[in-house]
Amino acid sequence: MTRKLTWLATSIVALLLPVLCGYDRFILHVAITITFNVALATSLWLIWTLGFISFAHAGFMGIGAYASALLLTKLGWPMWAGMWFGAMVAGAVAVLISMPLMRTRAVYFFMASWAVGEVIKRVFAYYRDFFGGWDGIFNIAPPKLLLFGLEIDFASRIAYYYLALIVCSLIVLAIARLNASRTGMIYWSIHQNETLAQHVGIDIFRHKVICFTVACVFAGLTGALYAHYHTYINPKSFDIWKSEFALVHVIVGGLSSIGGPVIGAISLTIVDELLRATGYFRVIFFGVILIATVLLLPGGLETIPGRLRRLMKARKEQGG
Amino acid sequence: MSLDEFVQMSLTGVNLGLMYGLIAIGLTLIFGVMRIIQYAHGELFMLGAFFLYYWFVEWGLPYWIGVAASAVVIFIVGALLQVLLFRPLQGQNILYPLAVSMGLIFIISSGGLLVFGTTVKGIPSVVSGGTMVLGAFYSYERMVISLFSAGLIASLWFVLQKTTIGMAMRAVSEDPEVSALQGIRTQRIHWIAFGLGSALAAVAGCLMGTLLSIVPTMGFLATIKAFMIVIMGGLGSVPGALVGGLILGMIDSFVTTLVSADVAYIMSFVVIFLILVFRPSGLFGQQWD
Amino acid sequence: MQLLTIDHLAMQFGGLVAIKDLSMTVEAGTIHGVIGPNGAGKTTLFNAISGRHKVTKGRIRFKDKAINGLKPHKIVAQGLARTFQHVTLFKDFSVLKNMMVGRHLHSGYSYWGALINSAGTRRAEAENATRAREILDFVGLSAVADDDASSLPHGHQRALGIAIALASEPQLLMLDEPCAGMNSDETRTMIELIERIRQDGTSIMLIEHDMKVVMHLCDKITVLNFGTKIAEGTPQEILKNPLVHEAYLGTSANVA
Numbered sequence: 044m045t046r047k048l049t050w051l052a053t054s055i056v057a058l059l060l061p062v063l064c065g066y067d068r069f070i071l072h073v074a075i076t077i078t079f080n081v082a083l084a085t086s087l088w089l090i091w092t093l094g095f096i097s098f099a100h101a102g103f104m105g106i107g108a109y110a111s112a113l114l115l116t117k118l119g120w121p122m123w124a125g126m127w128f129g130a131m132v133a134g135a136v137a138v139l140i141s142m143p144l145m146r147t148r149a150v151y152f153f154m155a156s157w158a159v160g161e162v163i164k165r166v167f168a169y170y171r172d173f174f175g176g177w178d179g180i181f182n183i184a185p186p187k188l189l190l191f192g193l194e195i196d197f198a199s200r201i202a203y204y205y206l207a208l209i210v211c212s213l214i215v216l217a218i219a220r221l222n223a224s225r226t227g228m229i230y231w232s233i234h235q236n237e238t239l240a241q242h243v244g245i246d247i248f249r250h251k252v253i254c255f256t257v258a259c260v261f262a263g264l265t266g267a268l269y270a271h272y273h274t275y276i277n278p279k280s281f282d283i284w285k286s287e288f289a290l291v292h293v294i295v296g297g298l299s300s301i302g303g304p305v306i307g308a309i310s311l312t313i314v315d316e317l318l319r320a321t322g323y324f325r326v327i328f329f330g331v332i333l334i335a336t337v338l339l340l341p342g343g344l345e346t347i348p349g350r351l352r353r354l355m356k357a358r359k360e361q362g363g
Numbered sequence: 364m365s366l367d368e369f370v371q372m373s374l375t376g377v378n379l380g381l382m383y384g385l386i387a388i389g390l391t392l393i394f395g396v397m398r399i400i401q402y403a404h405g406e407l408f409m410l411g412a413f414f415l416y417y418w419f420v421e422w423g424l425p426y427w428i429g430v431a432a433s434a435v436v437i438f439i440v441g442a443l444l445q446v447l448l449f450r451p452l453q454g455q456n457i458l459y460p461l462a463v464s465m466g467l468i469f470i471i472s473s474g475g476l477l478v479f480g481t482t483v484k485g486i487p488s489v490v491s492g493g494t495m496v497l498g499a500f501y502s503y504e505r506m507v508i509s510l511f512s513a514g515l516i517a518s519l520w521f522v523l524q525k526t527t528i529g530m531a532m533r534a535v536s537e538d539p540e541v542s543a544l545q546g547i548r549t550q551r552i553h554w555i556a557f558g559l560g561s562a563l564a565a566v567a568g569c570l571m572g573t574l575l576s577i578v579p580t581m582g583f584l585a586t587i588k589a590f591m592i593v594i595m596g597g598l599g600s601v602p603g604a605l606v607g608g609l610i611l612g613m614i615d616s617f618v619t620t621l622v623s624a625d626v627a628y629i630m631s632f633v634v635i636f637l638i639l640v641f642r643p644s645g646l647f648g649q650q651w652d
Numbered sequence: 653m654q655l656l657t658i659d660h661l662a663m664q665f666g667g668l669v670a671i672k673d674l675s676m677t678v679e680a681g682t683i684h685g686v687i688g689p690n691g692a693g694k695t696t697l698f699n700a701i702s703g704r705h706k707v708t709k710g711r712i713r714f715k716d717k718a719i720n721g722l723k724p725h726k727i728v729a730q731g732l733a734r735t736f737q738h739v740t741l742f743k744d745f746s747v748l749k750n751m752m753v754g755r756h757l758h759s760g761y762s763y764w765g766a767l768i769n770s771a772g773t774r775r776a777e778a779e780n781a782t783r784a785r786e787i788l789d790f791v792g793l794s795a796v797a798d799d800d801a802s803s804l805p806h807g808h809q810r811a812l813g814i815a816i817a818l819a820s821e822p823q824l825l826m827l828d829e830p831c832a833g834m835n836s837d838e839t840r841t842m843i844e845l846i847e848r849i850r851q852d853g854t855s856i857m858l859i860e861h862d863m864k865v866v867m868h869l870c871d872k873i874t875v876l877n878f879g880t881k882i883a884e885g886t887p888q889e890i891l892k893n894p895l896v897h898e899a900y901l902g903t904s905a906n907v908a
Binding site for chain 1: 702704723724725728729733734736740741742743744745749752753754756757759761763766767769773777816817819820
């Protein structure tokens with residue numbers, strides 16, 4: 044019950060945010076960043092349900108971003124086409140990469156995915172003529188939309204916020220639905236015991252490829268939105284640190300349900316913005332939070348309600 | 364390519380390869396004994412280099428004693444990290460030690476930027492002069508570094524093969540449960556191995572300090588190289604780490620000189636990826652789940 | 653009818669030859685025992701049949717269809733299920749959920765159907781839940797259906813392993829040391845269960861060290877040593893075979 048209430052409350056706050064914050068541009072910027080981080084964290088978590096840790100996630104975000112950006116800057120196609128194109132390209136690359144990648148064992152997978160992420164980034168940097176090299180791509184304009192006779196210009200932060208919110212919510216809903224269905228049960232069973240899963244008739248290879256691809260499609264979609272929001276991207280936007288922060292969001296938030304990456308992304312993005320002024324301490328603090336969570340709060344933030352409940356119960360029994 | 368160019372690149376390759384080997388052996392030792400991914404291994408490499416910098420350049424103390432002191436200090440740091448942060452997680456899912464080591468990277472490298480500053484530092488050479496080998500110039504400094512590295516690796520091999528501690532480490536690496544049953548104090552072996560692995564990284568940092576520019580962010584690159592080598596050679600395999608280090612050293616030396624550093628970087632990733640696809644356990648690795 | 657035929661099977665891992673040249677058949681409707689000293693190649697045989705390890709040489713046919721070279725999940729789909737030497741479960745799931753995973757082949761599973769929770773999917777899941785409970789009842793685990801698999805005592809965990817294998821409704825069930833680590837009461841229960849499985853129409857292939865169990869249950873026994881077949885026949889024939897005695901010399905074989 045409390046879970047559903049929390050989701051409902053979060054959704055209401057998210058929908059009313061622009062009004063609640065007085066249309067503050069900075070808060071809206073943070074909110075948009077939160078939606079990106081939530082989308083990245085939950086799609087990374089989807090790969091975790093299978094039992095894998097991918098460090099290539101930022102790379103696939105980058106593929107979606109570059110694909111959509113190039114479609115606009117070179118061919119003039121609007122973001123409405125670009126974002127799906129970006130998602131598809133990310134998906135295609137993911138399918139290709141996952142076939143050899145999924146043959147490796149868990150430990151090697153994270154290393155191999157790291158290599159993939161690095162190569163993707165370097166390819167963007169290397170081909171100056173096409174991808175703009177280290178300088179990146181400029182002038183990735185946000186789109187306009189004609190809706191019921193009204194023209195909505197997504198250069199407006201409020202408009203972009205709602206766009207990002209809708210896409211992010213769809214991603215979270217899709218992943219939640221996937222996880223609650225037999226598909227999620229299959230992923231978790233592969234996670235726990237691959238051999239047994241095979242021997243009850245589950246085609247583990249097919250599921251690994253599909254899961255990884257779906258997660259990377261979502262990352263690509265997020266990347267496209269990212270590109271048109273910031274209007275400028277370069278290879279450094281999609282380096283290993285982005286993948287690592289997504290992983291930190293998942294670990295700190297919690298690994299066992301989709302609430303984990305969501306709450307991890309929301310709270311840590313806010314913390315990150317609050318600490319932005321402190322320079323190096325910001326990163327140090329992140330490290331401390333991460334280590335403290337793993338050692339002192341195993342299971343992450345999502346276990347806090349349960350722990351509080353148990354604590355209350357224990358207190359009640361002692362007092363009564 | 365002329366003979367002297369070939370010799371030059373080979374000597375550089377061996378030199379690099381031996382130093383890479385030191386870092387990689389340290390990492391593979393930690394992985395072999397404790398089965399954890401020490402993502403922050405390069406940070407200890409960085410700390411080792413900075414220790415020698417302060418010891419030798421800022422405080423003017425003798426160079427080689429500084430190298431030894433760096434090894435000792437970083438050994439202690441490594442051992443402490445293991446006992447305080449990694450021991451509680453021993454045996455759990457690899458994600459948790461990985462997360463902790465990721466946190467350590469954040470803390471150590473940003474802490475380093477805070478404490479040491481961002482200006483690039485360097486350690487001047489202590490040996491000057493050189494000799495000609497088949498038409499190529501071979502500095503005495505590189506010779507000394509290569510010999511020292513090789514000697515260190517040989518001593519480590521001796522320790523692992525002939526001493527009680529070394530054999531205990533190999534036993535725990537092969538089968539922790541049986542080792543415990545045989546009376547080996549695995550907890551003690553854990554911090555010793557962690558300390559030793561970290562000390563090796565620190566020594567590599569000291570030695571490379573005369574060749575590289577020293578910045579607090581240099582750790583990550585070392586980590587990448589170490590992981591590439593260890594995976595190429597097989598997780599937990601010391602000879603694999605050495606061979607892998609030499610292979611990578613050669614690739615780096617030849618491709619960087621003949622083409623470019625960027626291509627060398629990409630090429631090494633591609634080579635690793637291919638090796639993993641065809642030999643998922645690495646060149647010398649065993650199948651483990 | 654010959655349910656399973658193995659033709660000149662060889663299994664080699666690097667330099668180690670686990671199975672040299674093995675040929676045997678399993679008849680439908682029987683309980684076929686596979687015995688031999690440790691290291692004889694019994695579990696390797698199961699691994700070869702179930703597709704867990706690649707066959708080095710030879711052919712394996714199930715219901716007259718070649719299965720060597722197929723991936724495990726395809727072999728299970730043919731009607732061949734197995735249990736494992738060590739307890740192999742989905743430890744984080746409840747007993748019932750373990751069974752629901754086991755019913756995978758009968759779930760009419762499709763990605764899309766699962767995603768939108770179609771009427772067909774819901775119906776299949778309900779049917780599977782009913783069937784899963786039936787099988788749990790069959791093996792005697794209905795009382796613990798909602799408990800965590802990890803909380804079960806050893807004997808129950810082994811029964812659950814068998815139940816999961818039964819969930820795929822196989823024609824041939826391969827049991828790898830089902831009585832390992834059991835006392836005499838638990839062993840008796842297990843023997844009764846295996847008998848019931850046979851009566852229900854499933855053929856069984858059985859690896860077991862407990863000779864009482866083997867002699868009691870098996871219609872036919874194949875004896876392995878050092879990767880080859882050294883004897884084959886009824887329990888009485890095997891008991892009298894001097895080669896079998898020689899193989900077990902020095903090891904404590906509890907023969908009734």
